[in-house]
Amino acid sequence: xxxxxxxxxTFGLDGDIDLARITEGEEHPFYLYDLRYFTxxxxxxxxxxxxxxxxxxxxxxxxxHPKILGLVRDLGGGADVVSGGELLRALESGIPxxxxxxxxxxxxxxxxxxxxEKKIKQINVESISEFKRVHAMAEARGQVxxxxxxFNPAVNPETHPYIATGFRDHKFxxxxxxxxxxxxxxxxxxxxxWVAGVTLHIGSQILEIANFDEALKNTLPLxxxxxxxxxxxxxxxxxxxxxxxxxxxxxxxxxxxxDRYARTVLERTAGFEGExxxxxxxxxxxxxxxxxxxxxYIKRTPHKTFVILGTGMHHLIxxxxxxxxxRVRPVIRRSETTSLVDVVGPLCESSDFLAKGIPMTDxxxxxxxxIADAGxxxxxxxxxxxxxxxxxxxxxxx
Ligand code: LLP
Numbered sequence: 133x134x135x136x137x138x139x140x141x142t143f144g145l146d147g148d149i150d151l152a153r154i155t156e157g158e159e160h161p162f163y164l165y166d167l168r169y170f171t172x173x174x175x176x177x178x179x180x181x182x183x184x185x186x187x188x189x190x191x192x193x194x195x196x197h198p199k200i201l202g203l204v205r206d207l208g209g210g211a212d213v214v215s216g217g218e219l220l221r222a223l224e225s226g227i228p229x230x231x232x233x234x235x236x237x238x239x240x241x242x243x244x245x246x247x248x249e250k251k252i253k254q255i256n257v258e259s260i261s262e263f264k265r266v267h268a269m270a271e272a273r274g275q276v277x278x279x280x281x282x283f284n285p286a287v288n289p290e291t292h293p294y295i296a297t298g299f300r301d302h303k304f305x306x307x308x309x310x311x312x313x314x315x316x317x318x319x320x321x322x323x324x325x326w327v328a329g330v331t332l333h334i335g336s337q338i339l340e341i342a343n344f345d346e347a348l349k350n351t352l353p354l355x356x357x358x359x360x361x362x363x364x365x366x367x368x369x370x371x372x373x374x375x376x377x378x379x380x381x382x383x384x385x386x387x388x389x390x391d392r393y394a395r396t397v398l399e400r401t402a403g404f405e406g407e408x409x410x411x412x413x414x415x416x417x418x419x420x421x422x423x424x425x426x427x428x429y430i431k432r433t434p435h436k437t438f439v440i441l442g443t444g445m446h447h448l449i450x451x452x453x454x455x456x457x458x459r460v461r462p463v464i465r466r467s468e469t470t471s472l473v474d475v476v477g478p479l480c481e482s483s484d485f486l487a488k489g490i491p492m493t494d495x496x497x498x499x500x501x502x503i504a505d506a507g508x509x510x511x512x513x514x515x516x517x518x519x520x521x522x523x524x525x526x527x528x529x530x
Contacts (some may be wrong), residue, residue, distance in 0.1 A: 134422065135381055136503045139465040141502055143377040143422050148283045149528055151424065151463045155500040161425035162444035162524040163511055165195075169420040170507075174207050176387065177412060180394035182398050184401075186408040189233050191372045192218040192250070194413030195421070195507040199527055210253065212411035213373070229460055233369065233409065234332065237303050238261075243439030245270050247277075254278045255410060256331045256369065258305060258365060258419050263314040269325035280329040280369055281311045285350040288342040289335040289374070292454045293448035297335025299346055304385040305332070308331070308354055315361070323529040327363045330355060333371030333411060337456075344373070355404065369409035370397055376418040378457055390415070403499045414508040421507030423448055423523070424463070428478070437473045439492065441501055444477015444484040448503060448516045461498035462485045467493045475501070479518050 133147040143149045144166040154164060156291045180187060184330030190204045190210040196218060202225050204211065209223040210231030222232050223466035244266055247255055257279045259391045270277035271324040287298050297304040308315075310395035318325055334347045341481050344463040348370065359363055374393050401408060432438075450456035460475050486503055494503070514522055 133382065134342065134459065134461065134502065138504070139370075141461055141463045141465070142410070143502070144528060145172055148390065151422070151500065154526075155386065155424055155463055158424075158500075159426065160523065161423065161441070161447060162526055163421055163423055163447075163506060165197075165200070165507060166524050167199065167420070167422045168205055168528065168530065170200065171419060173205065173416045173420065174204070174209065175178055176390060177410070177416060178207075180390060180396070181410070184398065184408055185308070185406070185422065186410065187231065188410050188412065188524055189231070189369075190416060191194075191411045191413030192222055195510075195512050196221055197511070197525055198225045200417065209427075216240070216246050216328035219243070219246055219250070219252070229253070231366050233280070233331075235331070235411070239265075240341065241269065248273055248275055252278075254328045254331075254367070255281045255302050256280050256282045257314070260280045260306070260310050261316075262312050267318065267323070275440050276322065277325045279327045280331040280367065281306060281314065281327070282331045282333070283311065283348065283351055283354055284421045285332060285334065285347040287334055287343055287348075287350065288344045289338045289373070290340045290455075291337045294454055295337055296335040296446045298332070298343075308357075311354070326410055326457065327358070327365070327368060329365050329409070329465065330358070331369035331371065331409070333390055334373060336373050336414060337375040337454075338373045338470060339375040339377070339389060341389065341396050344370070344393060345396045345400060348397065352400070353488075362456050365406050367407040367409050368401060368404055369411065370401075372411040372413050372415075374412060374415040376414055376505060376508075378418075386415070396453075418505050418508035421505070421510065423501070423503040423506035423510060425429075425501055427495060427497050427501060430495065430497055437499070439475045439495060441475065441477055441486070443503070443523065444479050446479060446484075446487060446515050446520055447523055448506055448517075449511060449513050450484050451488075455488060458486065458506065459504040460490060460492070461502050461504065462495050463502055465493050466495065466499075478520070
């Protein structure tokens with residue numbers, strides 16, 4: 133929640149964190165996370181599936197801070213990782229190997245060796261070549277690799293094209309024919325892979341629940357077929373992707389969407405006798421963070437007013453890369469009247485903006501600004517471009 137109380141911006145699970153107080157005496161931009169909020173969103177997700185066997189594999193890429201992964205461990209969750217680095221980070225944070233799944237189209241030999249050595253829960257395989265590699269490496273090690281086939285259900289989710297993954301022309305997943313080809317390769321006694329399940333992930337920041345419904349509907353025939361061929365299919369991994377209403381101050385609509393999402397998944401998978409796996413990232417961590425920065429300068433030109441911050445696209449690239457909208461608010465509201473401004477960063481390119489043409493109440497140089505919903509894909513995509521340092525990360529725990 134990000135809301136004004138007595139003209140001071142407050143943040144956090146109960147809106148009890150006074151950002152003017154938190155920023156007092158600070159100079160440089162920083163991220164602030166409310167871990168209580170993380171727990172709350174995690175539990176809200178988990179409760180929806182309380183009646184079925186399931187595991188939440190938090191998508192580490194959304195925010196890989198060890199404190200967050202430690203919380204996932206404490207909550208009994210697992211991890212979805214997409215690199216050897218994320219795999220090691222999850223293990224170091226105490227998430228057990230048998231609660232880690234490994235996704236991604238480009239797993240190297242080293243990464244597969246690490247996954248096999250640590251005996252993780254499953255490798256989500258995305259191509260015939262990867263399947264062959266996993267099989268050969270497991271065989272050479274005298275191991276049986278646990279894999280799930282990432283199915284491309286050929287749906288075009290209604291999200292930004294850069295974060296859609298579930299359509300035929302995306303690099304992700306396999307069609308039914310490719311999965312058949314993989315199965316033919318292991319049609320012999322004692323193969324070195326065990327088909328643990330099927331996995332999907334159609335994209336990110338999806339608000340249209342019908343997209344998930346269609347994806348699951350397209351996947352059911354494959355599940356039937358694999359079962360028919362004698363594969364037990366312990367799990368169906370429905371991926372992540374549930375979006376956050378970045379434009380809204382309150383999360384009511386997020387929670388209504390979660391409810392619709394859960395009902396859709398539960399209805400579609402009603403006949404499935406295995407564990408459901410989920411890989412949510414943004415939905416759980418997105419709203420738990422805020423990026424805070426001082427105004428360095430206010431620059432007025434005949435055409436525009438620029439509010440120039442100490443932070444920019446190097447700390448939150450989403451507006452520049454996906455035309456994403458993050459609410460940008462002064463920490464102290466000095467007026468009721470607003471004027472239109474561009475909120476920009478210090479980097480030497482014009483893509484370095486956080487918001488363009490937004491109404492903002494009066495601000496002065498030295499005031500602090502909060503950029504909302506910076507829990508997911510902010511720090512994890514940050515860079516040191518122009519040799520700026522990474523912002524500090526601060527935590528509210530209780
Ligand atoms: N599982 C897989 C295999 C994924 O590729 C992703 C995200 C997730 C789960 C988690 O998705 P989520 O629940 O967070 O939507 N940088 C972009 C988002 C990229 C998402 C990539 N994959 C952004 O800032 O919007």
